[in-house]
Amino acid sequence: MEQPEPMKQKKIIYGVLLLLIGGAVLLGLLLAGGNRSNETVTPPSSEPNETQVAPSTAQEEENSKTEEPESTPSSTVQERFETGTVEIIGEALPPDESIGHVAPGFKAQPNTSAEMVEIQPDDGTIRLIGFFAHWCPHCQREVPRVAQWLNENDLPNGVEVIAISTSVREGTPNYPPSEWFEAENWPTQVLVDSPEKTIAEAYGLTGFPFWVLVDGEGVVVHRSSGELTEEQFSYLVYLAGTLAPQLA
Amino acid sequence: MEQKAPEIIFTLLIGVGLISTLGVLKFSGTQLREEFRKIAMFLASLVAVGATLGSLYFSEVRGFLPCDWCWYQRIAMYPLAVILPMATFRRDRRIIPYALVLTAAGAGISIYHYQLQAFPGQGSSCSLNASCTYRWIEVFGFASIPMLALGSFVLIGILLLATPRPWKG
Numbered sequence: 001m002e003q004p005e006p007m008k009q010k011k012i013i014y015g016v017l018l019l020l021i022g023g024a025v026l027l028g029l030l031l032a033g034g035n036r037s038n039e040t041v042t043p044p045s046s047e048p049n050e051t052q053v054a055p056s057t058a059q060e061e062e063n064s065k066t067e068e069p070e071s072t073p074s075s076t077v078q079e080r081f082e083t084g085t086v087e088i089i090g091e092a093l094p095p096d097e098s099i100g101h102v103a104p105g106f107k108a109q110p111n112t113s114a115e116m117v118e119i120q121p122d123d124g125t126i127r128l129i130g131f132f133a134h135w136c137p138h139c140q141r142e143v144p145r146v147a148q149w150l151n152e153n154d155l156p157n158g159v160e161v162i163a164i165s166t167s168v169r170e171g172t173p174n175y176p177p178s179e180w181f182e183a184e185n186w187p188t189q190v191l192v193d194s195p196e197k198t199i200a201e202a203y204g205l206t207g208f209p210f211w212v213l214v215d216g217e218g219v220v221v222h223r224s225s226g227e228l229t230e231e232q233f234s235y236l237v238y239l240a241g242t243l244a245p246q247l248a
Numbered sequence: 249m250e251q252k253a254p255e256i257i258f259t260l261l262i263g264v265g266l267i268s269t270l271g272v273l274k275f276s277g278t279q280l281r282e283e284f285r286k287i288a289m290f291l292a293s294l295v296a297v298g299a300t301l302g303s304l305y306f307s308e309v310r311g312f313l314p315c316d317w318c319w320y321q322r323i324a325m326y327p328l329a330v331i332l333p334m335a336t337f338r339r340d341r342r343i344i345p346y347a348l349v350l351t352a353a354g355a356g357i358s359i360y361h362y363q364l365q366a367f368p369g370q371g372s373s374c375s376l377n378a379s380c381t382y383r384w385i386e387v388f389g390f391a392s393i394p395m396l397a398l399g400s401f402v403l404i405g406i407l408l409l410a411t412p413r414p415w416k417g
Contacts, residue, residue, distance in 0.1 A: 009282075012280065013284055024260035032252050135382070136374035136379050172378065207375055227373065
């Protein structure tokens with residue numbers, strides 16, 4: 001075997017390899033769409049506690065990342081919050097079992113106000129608490145389905161449904177969640193979790209969507225992760241209704 | 249969805265890599281083919297390292313969150329990025345059967361993940377990480393990240409299989 005031939009072949013191979021790589025890079029740069037200012041997918045940043053969303057153009061959206069004072073309020077602009085401060089009152093539920101445990105109380109903000117509300121599971125109200133992540137396709141299907149059910153049906157006396165928006169990540173699909181809930185006509189209060197998902201962890205959340213049914217004394221009666229069919233959800237509501245003290 | 253330069257480049261590299269590798273192996277003269285086969289493991293290690301760095305670029309620079317299935321593909325690809333360059337440097341082909349097992353596993357996972365993206369109705373809940381059905385990129389209308397991974401695994405597999413025998417001793 002002659003020395004020069006294999007060397008030549010090797011050079012051809014490496015040469016072509018370099019050409020192909022260079023060509024791919026060039027072609028990629030040429031074909032690329034989008035310039036920097038239009039970038040819609042951003043690395044998840046450690047969010048400030050509040051994000052104020054005004055009706056925004058892309059420019060304003062960039063500005064609202066730094067904590068700016070509220071833009072000039074018009075009567076139709078509502079303050080929105082995607083995450084907030086949370087305080088847990090009580091012991092967290094373990095992720096692997098919950099039935100019979102007492103759910104912790106907590107203080108959190110609704111997504112429309114900076115004022116915290118306090119949820120005390122043992123205050124006599126039966127609560128069906130739904131945890132939703134805006135980016136999760138299963139939540140994206142669950143929210144309109146449940147919203148429609150709630151808008152068309154009455155809840156039994158003493159039963160309350162609460163939505164908790166958690167695991168919020170800017171730059172992922174369907175952000176901001178507050179707009180999503182409004183677009184789906186969600187009829188109940190939406191509370192926002194902290195960026196560290198404090199309430200979700202305190203309730204032992206393992207997947208999205210996540211439902212917890214807590215009776216009037218704060219005891220967990222049902223807990224599940226995953227989408228519910230309309231039938232399953234209405235059964236859950238029926239179950240909640242049976243937890244109400246019976247009239248003497 | 250606008251595609252940026254890096255994902256287009258990655259897609260082109262994989263596509264061109266696959267086409268030219270198959271072209272050389274099938275259609276070129278004996279000399280060229282033999283020389284190519286001699287450096288096939290080196291090329292495979294380039295692909296593995298490139299794919300590893302590419303996946304880290306997507307998650308660490310672009311902020312695309314890896315979902316569960318992404319992690320399983322990484323589990324198959326990242327060790328290849330370590331052992332293939334090592335084996336190339338040591339001229340040790342005995343690694344190839346082991347690497348092929350990882351490659352095949354990775355390809356299988358990528359196929360599953362790709363079809364999850366294509367038919368998102370499966371399953372009923374999202375894990376705490378990102379959703380596995382979300383297409384962070386979509387180059388030329390079809391190339392998502394698991395597809396790039398699949399292309400990488402296939403290319404590595406072809407290159408490893410093209411490495412001259414014997415693989416023992």
